[in-house]
Amino acid sequence: MPLSHLNPEQFAAASAPFGHNLIIASAGTGKTSTIVARIAHLLSSGVEASKILLLTFTNKAAAEMLSRLAKKFDKSVISRVSAGTFHATAYALLRANGFDITLKQPSELKLLLKSIVGQRKFHHISDIGAFSAAYLYELYSFFQNTGGDDFEEWFRSKNSEQSVYSAIYADILREFEEEKKRFGYADFNDLLLYLKRALKEGDIAQEFTEILVDEYQDTNLLQSSLIDAFGAKSLFCVGDYDQSIYAFNGADISIIGSFKERYKDAKIYALNTNYRSSQSILKLANRVIAINPRLYEKELKVGREGAFSQPRLLVYDDLFAQYKGIAQIISSLKVPSDEIAVIFRNNSSADGVEIALKELGIASKRKGSGSFFESREIKALISLVSLLLNGKDIMAFIDVAQYFKGLGEAKSKQIFELLSQCGAGDAIAGLLRPDPKATITHKRRKNYELGLFDDELSVSENLPASIKNHKIASFLSTEGGEFLSDLLYFLKALKGVKDASACLGLIIASPIYEKIATAIAHKKSIRKDKSIDESQKELTKERIIHRARSLESIAKNYKDLSAFYNFLSLSDSQMSAGSGVSLLSVHASKGLEFEAVFVIDLAQNRFPNIRLSSGAGGIEEERRLFYVAVTRAKNELFLSYAKYDKNGKISYEPSQFLKEAGFKIEKE
């Protein structure tokens, strides 16, 4: 039984009676084991598995806890436990209840918002520069996550100078909501908002006996209100206010702080024995974090004994010398590289470290950061998948169309609109089965009427046979016709194929993807003198197909295309394949532990990041970030910074956290 090897504190928490339980679990105190034991306790006491909901911060964490439980319980029981991130859980519940939603990444919705902002004028109101669409999106997201109600009012109370635009911004966002609805889009926040509303209005009746919340300190008001909307009989919230580092996403430390006041029957448990870090590491971490206000009493006890090396401060003259020096130390450590992490405040630090390690032949892995899923060829592949699932997805349509010469954003949009009219809002349906009764209207461009491009008839003549008789054929250019013909062929080839991996295989083999791959390879093979490097082009194309194939093999794990698409949209920190030294931002390091940890670029302005510390969480949040970073270390901890940057143009002061940790730093 998992409960048998718990310490008394952990046991008390794991076997707590039903009710509103808050477990204050400091870093390294066996939080995961306690949650696993709690679920085991619930199952053993006869709670039906499907009445348990486990909310974690990453899907990986949820999967890990379930796999631990699978060792003690029947797999068919464990598979009935609902577990995942807030977002993954909400998505699953909404879909299971018939909500038809296409989840879109923030980057794509920023693009959609941008197209709306672009049509607005601001300068007739004021000379003040208006916010960019990206910034407005983030602001709106923050507003939603912090439980906001009236954007315009909220905005005015927060931002005095930009208040002149508050009405326009609010109207833009109203239109944004309409557009999202029209194209069937939802973003991360929408998942939570939709579910919350559905629960409140009784559209979804999902009862849980107990909801367990991991990383409770990073819950924001939207998430907190969603927990309440479930109306579960019992809560088991596990967190540590000293590790709250998501204020920028609306995480509110007062949610954990006010637990006692919000729930009358609240019981507070504390896990105080640290089994992870050596005494000297813990001492350093606690000394710094003690400067922050204490929300609950903590008496940290060291669970490990033995002789460990003291944390070391490494000071370098130059930024690059720092990365090189760290790589050198790493190569000399007698620790497996998988047990080493380099942790930084800003992702911009990662490149230098990666290069320095590479030079010494040391393998490293970085979390997802762009590369694979954001590459053009994978994005196009996902867009094609998206179109199969959602015929209203205009952004996927434009993304695919752009690889056909002569089709840019505006032309693609026009074609999409025409097709939509043939398919009652669904462009793909409009292409496959145009409604003969639909009347289509098209805003003709003036230039056409002036006869500037007079080959309208000959253009139609050139259309591929498959598209010649389509209702919108008379509006199409040769390129547009070619694109729709390829798309039509693609849709017919994939019709009725459910298996995700088979789908991907067919997509990759389709003429439309072949054209896309060729177009991308072509662009990447243009030499400086504008000639084409043909051998390079072939090589790039092979690499593109190879990458596409690796996505195909990932798809094998999913039962159908829409399950696979869900994974693509929701999966956290996409695959950190291979082995080697982990390169992590502090946020990405959350929940992990390593034998040896390097916290780098500990310079004032860099870490703490001064620009950010003036924002939501303030310097206290930066201090918590420092606390999280150093408490990842089990045995060895190295702290470092450089006095100057590469070009010596900027000089850095040591981070205030180094002083707070008790390091004596000599003056120049």
Next chain:
DNA sequence: ACTACGCCCCTTTTT
């Protein structure tokens, strides 16, 4: 009106 292309900007943290 729209697309293609070259040049300059910068780069917080995550589901």
Next chain:
DNA sequence: GGGGCGTAGT
């Protein structure tokens, strides 16, 4: 290396 913006070209 990507996105924003001005310019040339269809």
